[in-house]
Amino acid sequence: xxxxxxxxxxxxxxxxxxxxxxxxxxxxxxxxxxxxxxxxxxxxxxxxxxxxxxxxxxxxxxxxxxxxxxxxxxxxxxxxxxxxxxxxxxxxxxxxxxxxxxxxxxxxxxxxxxxxxxxxxxxxxxxxxxxxxxxxxxxxxxxxxxxxxxxxxxxxxxxxxxxxxxxxxxxxxxxxxxxxxxxxxxxxxxxxxxxxxxxxxxxxxxxxxxxxxxxxxxxxxxxxxxxxxxxxxxxxxxxxxxxxxxxxxxxxxxxxxxxxxxxxxxxxxxxxxxxxxxxxxxxxxxxxxxxxxxxxxxxxxxxxxxxxxxxxxxxxxxxxxxxxxxxxxxxxxxxxxxxxxxxxxxxxxxxxxxxxxxxxxxxxxxxxxxxxxxxxxxxxxxxxxxxxxxxxxxxxxxxxxxxxxxxxxxxxxxxxxxxxxxxxxxxxxxxxxxxxxxx
Ligand code: PLP
Numbered sequence: 001x002x003x004x005x006x007x008x009x010x011x012x013x014x015x016x017x018x019x020x021x022x023x024x025x026x027x028x029x030x031x032x033x034x035x036x037x038x039x040x041x042x043x044x045x046x047x048x049x050x051x052x053x054x055x056x057x058x059x060x061x062x063x064x065x066x067x068x069x070x071x072x073x074x075x076x077x078x079x080x081x082x083x084x085x086x087x088x089x090x091x092x093x094x095x096x097x098x099x100x101x102x103x104x105x106x107x108x109x110x111x112x113x114x115x116x117x118x119x120x121x122x123x124x125x126x127x128x129x130x131x132x133x134x135x136x137x138x139x140x141x142x143x144x145x146x147x148x149x150x151x152x153x154x155x156x157x158x159x160x161x162x163x164x165x166x167x168x169x170x171x172x173x174x175x176x177x178x179x180x181x182x183x184x185x186x187x188x189x190x191x192x193x194x195x196x197x198x199x200x201x202x203x204x205x206x207x208x209x210x211x212x213x214x215x216x217x218x219x220x221x222x223x224x225x226x227x228x229x230x231x232x233x234x235x236x237x238x239x240x241x242x243x244x245x246x247x248x249x250x251x252x253x254x255x256x257x258x259x260x261x262x263x264x265x266x267x268x269x270x271x272x273x274x275x276x277x278x279x280x281x282x283x284x285x286x287x288x289x290x291x292x293x294x295x296x297x298x299x300x301x302x303x304x305x306x307x308x309x310x311x312x313x314x315x316x317x318x319x320x321x322x323x324x325x326x327x328x329x330x331x332x333x334x335x336x337x338x339x340x341x342x343x344x345x346x347x348x349x350x351x352x353x354x355x356x357x358x359x360x361x362x363x364x365x366x367x368x369x370x371x372x373x374x375x376x377x378x379x380x381x382x383x384x385x386x387x388x389x390x391x392x393x394x395x396x397x398x399x400x401x402x403x404x405x406x407x408x409x410x411x412x413x414x415x416x417x418x419x420x421x422x423x424x425x426x427x428x429x430x431x432x433x434x435x436x437x438x439x
Contacts, residue, residue, distance in 0.1 A: 019046020022416050022423050024395065032390070035427045036397035037414045040210060040243045040360065043270040044320055045416035051275045051316040058312035067306040074311035081318050082282060085252050087261035092288040094281040094298070095306045099242035099268035100134030102279035103204075106238045106264045107138050108300050110202040113236070113287050116294035122201040122235075125157075126191055130164030132211040133204060133240050142204050145212045147400075160195065162187040164209065165218040168353040168364065169372065169408075177219050185225035189233075197233040202263075207254040210243030211399065214362025214410030215355060217249075223258040236263040236287075242279065243360075246270030247321050248414060250331035250358035257357065263287065273317045278310035326417040333419055334358040340428045341413075350375075350439060359417060365409040365435070374407050381409045381438055388434035396431060 014026035022045045023031045034042055044051065058074060065072055079093040094109075096102050107125060114122040127133070129144035140149060141156035144164075149156060163170060163184050171180040192200050207223060209216040223239075230237040237260075244254040245267040251257045253265060264287070268279030291298055304310075321327065338354065338361060345351040345363060352366035367375045375381050382398040389396050397412040415427060 021045040021047070022419055030393060032393050032395050033415075033423060033426055033430065034395045035389075035413050035415050035431070036395055037270075037416055038274060038395070039269070039397055040248060040412070040414035041269045041272075042274040043246060043248065043417050044273045044317060045418050046274075048273070048275070048316075048320065050320055051273065051313055054312045054316035055275065055309060058309050061308075063309050064304075064307055066303070067301075072306065072308040072311065074308050074315055075306040078280075078311045078314050078318070081315065082267075082280060086265065086282050087253060087256055089261050089284045089286075090265065090282045091285045092283040094283065095311060096268075096279045096281065096302055097277045097304045097307070097310070098279045099240075099266065100136040100139045101302060102242065102266035102268055102281045103133045103139040103142065103240060104136055105281045105300055106204070106240075106266055107142065107202070109264070109281065109283065109287065109291075109298060110236050110238065112295075112299060113290055114201050116290045119198075119234075121198055124160065124195055124200045125202050125204060126160045126162060126188060126195075126200060126235075127204045128164045129161045130166055130209050130212050130216065131161075131204075131206055131240075132209075133206075134242070143212075160191050162191050164213075164216070165222045166209075166213065166216050167219050168216075168355065178221055181219040181222035182225055185222050185229065188226060189229045192229070192233050192235065197235070200233065200235050202236040202238050203230055204238045204240060206240045206242075206244060207258060208244040208249060208357055208360055210360070210412065211397075213408060214364060214399065214412040215357070215360045215414075216362065217355065217357050218258065220258075223255060223260050227260045227262070230263075238262060238264045238266070240266050242266050242268040243414075244357075246317075247327050247330055247417060248358055248360045250327055250334055252321070252327065254357070271314050271317065272310055273313070275317070276307070276310040276313035278307070278314050321417070324418075330358040330417050333417070333421075333424065334361070336421060337361055337413065337415070337419075337424050337427075340424050344428050344432050345435075348435075350435075356413075359413075359415055359419065361413045363411045363413070363431075365411075375409055377407050382411075384438035385409075385411060385431075385434050388437045389430055392430045392433055394427060394430035394434065396427075396434075 018025040133143040144161040239262040265282040272278040353364040
């Protein structure tokens with residue numbers, strides 16, 4: 001009998017007892033290749049020696065000192081390192097405990113910023129239908145994932161959702177990629193004009209969409225146009241890199257590949273790499289300065305923000321990424337993973353799209369490749385793939401998002417940055433077996 005309130009209880013799931021690089025090991029000794037880092041979390045794999053040592057060392061000094069009274073070396077050091085590596089103009093960091101907290105903080109900070117600069121009428125958020133920004137009420141309202149929102153809809157603040165940038169499903173026949181990117185980006189301007197620009201405070205988007213549809217990157221040029229539109233109308237651009245940030249795409253921040261600098265960035269997951277729960281909101285100096293010159297205080301906070309142990313883990317994660325040149329490795333291993341997926345599934349009659357950036361890849365399954373019709377949800381293809389893969393010793397992250405009424409079956413792959421070539425082959429071969437068994 002267990003008292004954990006969750007999706008499952010002891011007896012229904014194996015008990016994880018150890019980690020070994022890209023593998024997790026259960027109580028029976030069975031090894032699982034962690035093909036998705038849980039939910040794109042374990043970017044260094046399991047049982048990393050440097051992170052373990054950093055945690056021991058910090059624990060011997062001080063584990064926690066409340067940020068209302070103290071700062072700590074690891075928190076200060078982490079903030080310095082993150083801002084040094086961040087896109088231009090980002091020079092302040094707000095440390096929290098996870099992704100939803102980072103998104104909540106971003107939304108509240110946007111609101112307070114406009115209050116402080118004398119634009120109190122700005123309160124609306126625009127986001128995209130194909131998105132997930134977290135499960136707390138503000139973050140849930142921002143996200144466009146219909147399944148996650150449905151039963152809580154009456155509790156959610158009204159948010160506008162425009163089209164995603166989802167080339168596989170959205171680009172029309174004969175339309176160039178550039179024209180497609182511009183068309184969907186311009187929907188933001190249409191929505192701003194419909195709402196009245198003076199009432200809009202922020203646009204929120206994931207540069208590479210994760211949990212809703214399996215590693216869907218914005219096409220080249222899309223985010224540049226989004227940046228222009230936000231600037232033109234005085235609206236803050238908040239990029240949610242909780243899943244795609246921290247090197248997952250081969251850049252420390254995914255938007256660096258798109259060549260833009262947002263007003264705020266949220267990160268989490270890979271920041272603590274699963275060793276500690278930690279998230280961060282990174283902010284342009286102008287936002288901090290407005291508040292510093294005004295009320296002097298961001299009216300927000302959580303007990304565990306700036307936690308010394310969490311920051312110590314994140315510093316060790318950053319050191320691993322820097323000293324082992326893991327961003328370059330993510331790019332090369334990511335290309336190999338894409339090539340291996342294409343070799344295995346490229347001609348598959350039920351695989352419509354294989355996409356992503358770096359070690360953040362998605363495979364989309366369809367009933368019919370020509371029409372792109374999805375499978376009947378009653379078939380529960382996702383759940384079957386997940387189970388078959390798990391039985392075979394592979395952790396992958398399958399999901400079935402609904403975009404504009406079209407339900408898709410996808411598998412998200414986000415293996416540790418240290419994945420070896422042979423493990424890429426193992427991943428693809430186990431996934432292939434799981435898919436064939438499920439179809
Ligand atoms: N934002 C994005 C893009 C996410 O993928 C997630 C989680 O999957 C969140 C926010 C929420 O993060 P957390 O589960 O740490 O609260």
